[in-house]
Amino acid sequence: MIHRRRPLGRVFRIQRILVRYGLDEVIDAVHFLRPLRFLFFLAPRKVDRSTPLGVRIRLALEELGPIFVKFGQALSTRRDLLPPDIADELAKLQDLVPPFPGEQAVSILEAAYEQPVTEVFKRFDVEPHAAASIAQVHTAALDDDTEVIVKLLRPGVEEQIERDLEVLRWMAELADRYWSLADRLHPLELVAEYEKTIIDELDLMREAANTAQLKRNFGDSELLYVPDIYYDYCRPEVMVQERIFGVPISDMQTLLDAGTNIQRLAENGVEIFFTQVFRHNFFHADMHPGNIFVIHTDPQRPKYAAVDFGIVGTLSPEDQKYLAHNFLAFFDRDYHRIAKLHLDSGWVPEGTRVDQLETAVRTVCEPIFNKPLSEISFAQLLMRLFRVAQRFDVEVQPQMILLHKTLFNIEGLGRELYPQLDLWKTAHPVMKRWMNEQVGPRAILEDLRQNLPQLRGILKELPVVLHNLAAFLEKAAKDDRKPEE
Secondary structure (H helix, E strand, C coil): CCCHHHHHHHHHHHHHHHCCCCEEEEEEECCCHHHHHEEEEEEEECCCCCCHHHHHHHHHHHHHCCCHHHHHHHHHHCCCCCCCHHHHHHHCCEECCCCCHHHHHHHHHHEEEHCCHHCCCEECCCCCCCEECCCCEEEEEECCCCCEEEEEEEEEEHHHHHHHHHHHHHHHHCCCCCEEEEEHHCCCHHHHHHHHHHHHHCCHHHHHHHHHHHHHHHCCCCEEEEECCCCHECCCCCCEEEECCECCCCHHHHHHHCCCCHHHHHHHHHHHHHHHHHHHCCCCCCCCCHHHHECCCCCCCCEEEECCCCCCCCCCCHHHHHHHHHHHHHHHHHHHHHHHHHHHCCCCCCCHHHHHHHHHHHHEEEEEEECCHCCCHHHHHHHHHHHHHHHHHCCCHHHHHHHHHHHHHHHHHHHHHHCCCCCHHHHHHHHHHHHHHHCCHHHHHHHHHHHHHHHHHHHHHHHHHHHHHHHHHHHHHHHHHHCCC
């Protein structure tokens, strides 16, 4: 059931904030905000129109709250889409969100632990270390002098997010009723998928478990380091993890001054992404620059360190294999295979001509091959593919939203880190290796190993089954030989 009064009140507040920061053009561009716009134009502005646009957008997003801040974070990685001054301002949303008072953090911790902070930690730094849209972190030390990060939710963040989700649900219902593309784009399902993701992020015990899982996945890896979790100190609103001492991925000058092999770092990033998605089927879905560090003790063998695993993604085995086959077909320029995969998956209506879909995909994808990342705009590529999807009535798959978001983040990071990266050359062997693991001899042996207990049970019962079958056949044969009475 979608509530009416609270979403309308929130829409009213969104419009007021946009006007306060001199963003009137946004109101003119969004149809449902227009009717009430004149009510605000005489209200005092918080900043005047002479303030740089990027600053006004950043300040407005900060005041609008966590969901809008996360939108700004995602945009900040797409410098190919934004003017440099706006991209620079939005980048501040990664780790420069205004913190709440340290004294308030102490109160939250003491309520969670039911004892003074001084009895929980050997040292707790009241001054916030960094602040984000949903939580902020403080540095501390355990009794054995282990340096840790203490992450805690912002006060009232659950209520604020629920208000914004009500607005999104309301807008999705309107779109579902009145938008001609709703049957294909599934706005209600998209919002439901996003709602699940953002609600999961509010449980820091879940994030702790995600972190532990990723650490197991990359336990022996030379590519990625994941911090330890200290479960005895974790609560739904508090998480304590190992402190990472690395260089933020955005601090390119420090990495260059240290002689870091940037090309290798960029290529490793691609391998980490494809390994998470296809080998582990468990991927970090919030990989903005504020969450990625570089350990460069050996500059020629740099290693990523990642934090903030509140949002992770998985795919069903069917979607995973479908996606893998599409990637490989794309790398091999097998556009007929891509078209056929779309038809076989049911994502394209029956009766669609394979040759027409093949030609359309080739027209979009062929021009970007043999080009470095600096000469490719995946945003423009996706827009062209979106137009192809409209033409052929391809349905949007809500379960892929997190993966699409992660791909955008990866591209933005790669473009900043090493624009000369040959994405195809780097990703293709990773995908080939994974595919061989799925269908090669090793995969067959692994299936046998996993199913061995069932096979043992079947083999154990086989003599009894054969004996009963022989007895049945013998009886049937005797019955056939009896003379008719």
